[in-house]
Amino acid sequence: MRFRTTLSLMAPVVLALGLAACGGGDDSSGGGTAAKPTNCTNKIVHEDAKRVLVWAWYPNMAKVVDNFNNQHTDVQVCWTNAGQGQPEYAKFQTAISAKKGAPDVIMLEADQLVGFEIQDALVDLAPYGASSVRQNFSDGAWKDVSQGDKVFAAPVDGGPMALIYRTDVFAKYGIKTPPKTWDEYAADAKKVKDAGGPVFGDFGSNVPAVTTALMIQKGAQPFVYDLADKKNITIKLDDQNTKDVLDYWGNLSKQGLVGKEDQFTTDYIAGMVGGKYATYVSAAWAPGYLTGAGVGNGKDKGKFAVAPLPQWDTNSPVSVNWGGSAFAVTSQTSDKAAAAKVALGLYADDASLADGWKTQTIFPLNQNVLKSDEFLNAKIEFFNGQTVNKDIYVPAENAYKGAVYSPFTVYYYAQLQAQISKINQGQTTGSQAATDLHNQIVQYAKTQGFTVQ
Amino acid sequence: MAVETPVTAGTSSPPVPRPERRGARRRGAAGWLFILPFLLVFAAFLVAPLVYAGYLSLWTKGLATGTTFAGIDNYTRAFSDPSFRKGLWFVLRFSLVVIPLQIIVALVAALLLDEITGRLARFSRLTIFLPYAIPAVLGALMWGFLYSPSFGPIEQIASFFDVRAPFLLSQGNVYYGLLNVVTWQWSGYYMIIIYAALKGIDSSIYEAARIDGASARQIAVRVKVPMVGSALALILVFSLIGTLQFFSEPQILRPIANGSITPDFTPNIYAYELAFNYAQFNYASAISFALGFVVFVAVAIFMFVTRKRGSLFT
Numbered sequence: 230m231r232f233r234t235t236l237s238l239m240a241p242v243v244l245a246l247g248l249a250a251c252g253g254g255d256d257s258s259g260g261g262t263a264a265k266p267t268n269c270t271n272k273i274v275h276e277d278a279k280r281v282l283v284w285a286w287y288p289n290m291a292k293v294v295d296n297f298n299n300q301h302t303d304v305q306v307c308w309t310n311a312g313q314g315q316p317e318y319a320k321f322q323t324a325i326s327a328k329k330g331a332p333d334v335i336m337l338e339a340d341q342l343v344g345f346e347i348q349d350a351l352v353d354l355a356p357y358g359a360s361s362v363r364q365n366f367s368d369g370a371w372k373d374v375s376q377g378d379k380v381f382a383a384p385v386d387g388g389p390m391a392l393i394y395r396t397d398v399f400a401k402y403g404i405k406t407p408p409k410t411w412d413e414y415a416a417d418a419k420k421v422k423d424a425g426g427p428v429f430g431d432f433g434s435n436v437p438a439v440t441t442a443l444m445i446q447k448g449a450q451p452f453v454y455d456l457a458d459k460k461n462i463t464i465k466l467d468d469q470n471t472k473d474v475l476d477y478w479g480n481l482s483k484q485g486l487v488g489k490e491d492q493f494t495t496d497y498i499a500g501m502v503g504g505k506y507a508t509y510v511s512a513a514w515a516p517g518y519l520t521g522a523g524v525g526n527g528k529d530k531g532k533f534a535v536a537p538l539p540q541w542d543t544n545s546p547v548s549v550n551w552g553g554s555a556f557a558v559t560s561q562t563s564d565k566a567a568a569a570k571v572a573l574g575l576y577a578d579d580a581s582l583a584d585g586w587k588t589q590t591i592f593p594l595n596q597n598v599l600k601s602d603e604f605l606n607a608k609i610e611f612f613n614g615q616t617v618n619k620d621i622y623v624p625a626e627n628a629y630k631g632a633v634y635s636p637f638t639v640y641y642y643a644q645l646q647a648q649i650s651k652i653n654q655g656q657t658t659g660s661q662a663a664t665d666l667h668n669q670i671v672q673y674a675k676t677q678g679f680t681v682q
Numbered sequence: 683m684a685v686e687t688p689v690t691a692g693t694s695s696p697p698v699p700r701p702e703r704r705g706a707r708r709r710g711a712a713g714w715l716f717i718l719p720f721l722l723v724f725a726a727f728l729v730a731p732l733v734y735a736g737y738l739s740l741w742t743k744g745l746a747t748g749t750t751f752a753g754i755d756n757y758t759r760a761f762s763d764p765s766f767r768k769g770l771w772f773v774l775r776f777s778l779v780v781i782p783l784q785i786i787v788a789l790v791a792a793l794l795l796d797e798i799t800g801r802l803a804r805f806s807r808l809t810i811f812l813p814y815a816i817p818a819v820l821g822a823l824m825w826g827f828l829y830s831p832s833f834g835p836i837e838q839i840a841s842f843f844d845v846r847a848p849f850l851l852s853q854g855n856v857y858y859g860l861l862n863v864v865t866w867q868w869s870g871y872y873m874i875i876i877y878a879a880l881k882g883i884d885s886s887i888y889e890a891a892r893i894d895g896a897s898a899r900q901i902a903v904r905v906k907v908p909m910v911g912s913a914l915a916l917i918l919v920f921s922l923i924g925t926l927q928f929f930s931e932p933q934i935l936r937p938i939a940n941g942s943i944t945p946d947f948t949p950n951i952y953a954y955e956l957a958f959n960y961a962q963f964n965y966a967s968a969i970s971f972a973l974g975f976v977v978f979v980a981v982a983i984f985m986f987v988t989r990k991r992g993s994l995f996t
Contacts, residue, residue, distance in 0.1 A: 319958045326961055347745055348961075434941035460746045491940045499832040636745055640960050643945050650941025654853045678747030 269307035285336035333562040357569030382555035386591035388512030389625035407536035418486035434649040467667035475659030517590030531613035548628035739967035756968030765946035788872035814871040822934035853942035879913035
């Protein structure tokens with residue numbers, strides 16, 4: 230009797246342990262291609278083909294994945310949206326630390342690649358057919374995803390920057406031509422404000438990548454780093470150019486000429502819809518995201534236009550980039566060849582690229598698109614029929630020379646964000662912020678074991 | 683522990699027949715079996731992670747150097763880290779105001795509800811408790827909307843009078859903005875604890891007080907409050923621990939706070955950021971343990987100060 234009681238008491242425990250064991254088994258197989266990943270966001274067309282788990286956040290990703298799966302019988306994409314930008318990187322970083330749970334293929338922005346490369350989290354695609362797509366891309370685009378002979382991702386889109394502005398606000402306050410220099414930008418901002426108009430732009434703390442791009446435009450070179458020389462890094466964030474740019478935006482913010490709001494929040498989008506910001510310093514993919522959030526519809530339709538990014542020196546204009554992404558294969562994949570096939574082939578077919586640029590969710594880097602008449606002469610609806618590709622974005626992309634990023638972009642952005650927030654609160658000046666930022670980043674690099682030059 | 687009692691009883695009394703002792707041991711074994719499910723979960727989800735985190739905190743990992751043994755280096759670094767200190771100072775400063783505020787709100791509400799009866803009392807009790815029934819994340823999201831300068835009712839009411847309402851998540855106001863959210867969320871819960879303690883008081887005591895000529899107010903302040911002292915102490919410990927580990931509300935409100943809620947806003951947010959964004963699990967573990975140490979010290983000090991009352995945990 231007693232024995233049986235013991236047994237019946239034990240039973241649930243054993244059962245629970247058994248279930249836990251099953252659960253564990255399921256988890257460990259979720260990451261790789263060894264077992265079939267389930268709960269994909271998309272429909273699998275060919276059930277018995279190998280499945281490759283992909284994380285990506287392009288707004289038109291559902292179409293892109295369907296295009297790929299319909300065209301391939303040997304491999305199928307199982308897609309999950311694991312967050313846009315930072316939230317996705319945080320999940321990937323955790324999976325790297327845990328040594329399991331990463332997808333096979335992941336969408337990463339160019340500024341994040343080296344931080345994952347240094348952790349051996351990405352697979353070199355050179356032995357898996359990267360050279361077959363090389364001719365589709367410019368040297369600059371290819372350089373952003375390579376380290377020497379190694380290729381760590383397949384480029385999809387870029388982010389040439391320009392000045393998006395509202396034609397109705399410009400017309401109302403008598404600004405006939407969009408500012409060509411940053412001095413003109415500040416003067417126009419003052420003119421609009423003095424006439425009782427809205428703020429001219431926005432110095433949001435949560436887009437440190439934009440501020441970094443603007444620093445680089447002035448001639449700053451925050452980082453020099455080469456993965457081949459893993460332990461040495463050059464950091465220069467307290468130079469005059471960085472200080473000038475931070476002071477410039479700090480002064481605009483202090484005078485109330487630009488907003489201090491974070492971007493992409495509901496409040497910010499509401500401001501964009503209502504014409505609260507006269508301009509938006511942003512990348513070529515921005516209109517797609519704005520349209521998706523409801524900007525440029527209804528009575529705002531056709532109120533936007535775009536001009537080249539203002540310059541510091543019109544005699545030697547500099548083109549800069551914000552964002553732009555690529556597909557990388559993670560080193561946790563169990564089938565590198567299949568994953569590489571997806572990384573190189575996903576969002577590379579004509580139908581997907583066309584859908585991407587027509588909805589302006591990507592600015593394609595594929596030269597076949599960039600040089601096509603259809604792309605160059607397209608009249609973009611968001612910009613009231615302006616031929617923005619030919620006039621603004623393609624020249625900007627062609628002039629872009631690539632950038633060098635640090636292996637701790639996430640940390641650097643977080644510190645820059647904190648400094649911008651302090652500038653906006655009037656607690657520091659741009660110059661002081663640059664000096665403090667420099668010291669913080671140098672200190673951090675040292676604790677991470679780098680030799681700082 | 684269950685095994686010991688019969689054994690000691692056995693030594694003090696004349697020889698005990700063996701079978702009974704064996705029976706006692708078996709009863710002990712059955713007791714262990716009963717707590718086994720809990721023990722397994724407890725060990726798997728609390729003890730094991732703690733031990734593992736403690737182990738992690740003794741190592742350090744650099745992007746360029748790989749993992750090396752650090753000993754207590756992470757801890758000395760933590761206590762001299764301005765980010766950790768800043769966060770700690772914030773939660774201490776926050777506790778000093780939020781805990782008394784919550785307790786006063788909860789106590790006043792409980793005393794009032796104890797006095798009145800009927801439908802209104804039941805309704806009030808439910809509405810005061812309701813915020814606690816709303817998950818912290820949803821509560822924070824809701825307040826985020828209420829504070830919003832474009833959509834929030836605060837701004838709309840202000841614009842009706844042609845003024846601009848202050849943005850309660852700006853750097854200067856975020857302290858008060860969060861104070862409001864937390865007080866709203868937790869006062870109802872503490873009110874229920876105090877209310878339950880009040881209901882446990884024998885009503886003949888009130889009668890005696892009334893015969894002695896005490897007014898309703900005197901009964902509340904001189905009789906009821908001292909008699910729920912142990913409930914108040916319990917609440918204080920709860921909210922002290924909770925506030926020092928402040929995380930959910932500021933983390934949820936971060937994306938809409940225009941940068942005033944920094945990655946090192948509270949020690950817990952800092953630890954989260956270190957682990958999941960900067961991949962510094964080792965240092966994050968050390969920060970967590972350092973915070974745990976501070977919480978332990980704070981609670982120990984509190985217990986020491988209130989030991990004469992002697993009503994709690996004795």
